[in-house]
Amino acid sequence: MNTADLGLPVDVPSTALFTDQYEFTMLQASLRAGTADRRSVFEVFTRRLPEGRRYGVVAGTGRVLDAVENFRFDPGVLGFLRQHAIVDEPTLEWLASYRFTGDIWGYPEGEVYFPGSPILRVEGSFAECVLLETVILSILNHDSAIAAAASRMAAAAGSRPLIEMGARRTHELSAVASARAAYVGGFTSTSDLAAGFRYNIPTVGTSAHAFTLLHDSERDAFQAQVSSLGSATTLLVDTYDVAEAVRTAVEVAGTDLGAVRIDSGDLLLVAHRVRQQLDELGATGTRIVVTSDLDEYAIASLAAAPVDAYGVGTQLVTGSGHPTCSMVYKLVARADSADPKAPLQPVAKKSMGGKTSIGGRKWAARRADADGVAEAEVVGTGPVPPELAGRQLQVELIKGGEVVAREPLDDVRERHIAARGALPMSAVQLSRGEPVIPTEYA
Incomplete structure (x- = not known):
């Protein structure tokens, strides 16, 4: 897969600089502190839907897989980081051989989501996971916002086709x-x-x-x-x-x-x-x-x-x-040492102002009523209840650094039609309202 497939100019060698500088300063500091290799779990979620929206749409997952695969530090990128003293030489040496070797799970692209839904879960060492934060969020926040607007328009249009013609805007x-x-x-x-x-x-x-x-x-x-x-x-x-x-x-x-x-x-x-x-x-x-x-x-x-x-x-x-979905990428669990067998400990932000999060690696399932209509988004950290075992939402996307879930865009599109169709009918009402189903924590 080359960078042209990402919608990038052909002279951009990688996605490694589609990021914020503090990802690199955290990397450097954790390498010095000896904590960079601690096994960690990051999750992407949103605390709330955009005002008045009743569901969200997961979009951009395929582009995220490409971005992770193309997250490489070639000589030009390393030269830029060195020239501008972004990180020190030991960190540059570490970056030179960077390859994401962890696992990523997430909602399949085209699925709908709600507040608290663990849309993406990234697992690996702190060092390799933290670098991916910005590029993952930039793709998911943008693409999911556009897909949500498109979904509302498609629902309003019914069977009439819609033409996307916003390139000049x-x-x-x-x-x-x-x-x-x-x-x-x-x-x-x-x-x-x-x-x-x-x-x-x-x-x-x-x-x-x-x-x-x-x-x-x-x-x-x-x-x-x-x-x-x-x-x-x-x-x-x-x-x-x-x-x-x-x-x-x-x-x-x-x-x-x-x-x-x-x-x-x-x-x-x-x-x-x-x-x-x-x-x-x-x-x-x-x-x-x-x-x-x-x-x-x-x-x-x-x-x-x-x-x-x-x-x-x-x-x-x-x-x-609503040009963004306000998704965040938060550390929810980490090991106490670099020992691969060290158990994961839940961690969570506890600050004021509505920015708290829930610690622990999470599963998600969508409970349905007797007619198959969704009635709740269930998110938990413990054992999955038997009645929800067959309704789990997350799928494996990357295993051991290798992409395992690429799929045709038409399949993604059909998945969204099915997912939206399984929501209560009020989901497609254009009047402002709360999320069409609640999020419950098990």
């Missing part, structure tokens, strides 16, 4: 990750070719208003596009007068015109008018695609409109108001 590398996360959450395609290339996501796209404005008339623009792409193309009809554009579009492409796109105005009203006009012109099979700063609420408001597909950009790639 975010950083170029975030755009690729956003398209991937949106696909996990239920979108069907992307306009971003880098995402299509790296993750095999279906790509779509036809023309913008600039193409119409380039030509001497709207008819000329439509003729050029149909000549190039065929009558199944999508013609943008709101550059000038929508009614005139629809009439011209059908005259140019015929009644087999694939679709028209509306990007402005009162979408509910315009969609009804355009559908009536298309039907009167005999283009009964021509679809209507709407764009224009949509979010889940706007999509829901168009449920009764004759709309066939939605294109979403800005609100999607910014998490529809």
